[in-house]
Amino acid sequence: MIELGEATVPAATVARLPYYLRALRDLAEAGVTTTSSSELAERSGVGSAQLRKDLSYLGSFGTRGVGYDVQSLAQYIASALGLGSEHRLAIVGIGNLGHALANYSGYAARGFQVVALLDADPQVVGGSAAGLTIEHVDALEDVLPRTGVSMVVLATPGPVAQAIAERIVGCGVREILSFAPVALQLPDDVVVRSVDVAGELQILAFHAAARAATNGTPR
Secondary structure (H helix, E strand, O other), rough: OOOEOOOOOHHHHHHHHHHHHHHHHHHHHHHOOOHHHHHHHHHHHHHHHHHHHHHHHOOOEEEEEOOOEEEHHHHHHHHHOOOOOEEEEEOOOOOHHHHHHHHHOOOOOOEEEEEEEEEEOHHHOOOOOOOOOEEEHHHHHHHHHHHOOEEEEOOOOHHHHHHHHHHHHHHOOOOEEEEEEEEEOOOOOOEEEEEHHHHHHHHHHHHHHHHHHHHHHOO
């Protein structure tokens, strides 16, 4: 369970809130002012009962026969997610993935700003991406406090990820999004979200193999 203000919310519910927020913002951009639980659930990829249960952890929303006010619910979820103020990001590891992450155009609209890029490769350090100069990772303890970083995206090779993550935590950062293919061992008060692309593809491969076995078709 995770504390959100005065509410205690299951971690699985918190993980679904960004999908609800994205769906609500899409509806708002389309000029929709009210939506039903079934429509919002379908746009978010969950069941309507799950949606209603998730929202019940945050408070009482919606009017029977009318539905949810799109704008007010979006604002409430954004506030619950801590998106009322800008979060300053650093990306550590500016290889192909790091470059792609640095140049992602959707940060500002979601309350994030990339303010620092770091790498260890001499051929990369001193270059630029997304309008920022890439600094050497040796200067991490200077760069993170100087730029006011509150979250770090870790896109380094696996063998160095643990040591760099420990240095990041030593700078006071407690939120890390890791693309490194390792399980980071960090203090309990550090929140790590891991994105294992290869692992996700292996799960898809499992489902493909299971479907082929069920259908009696060769893999």
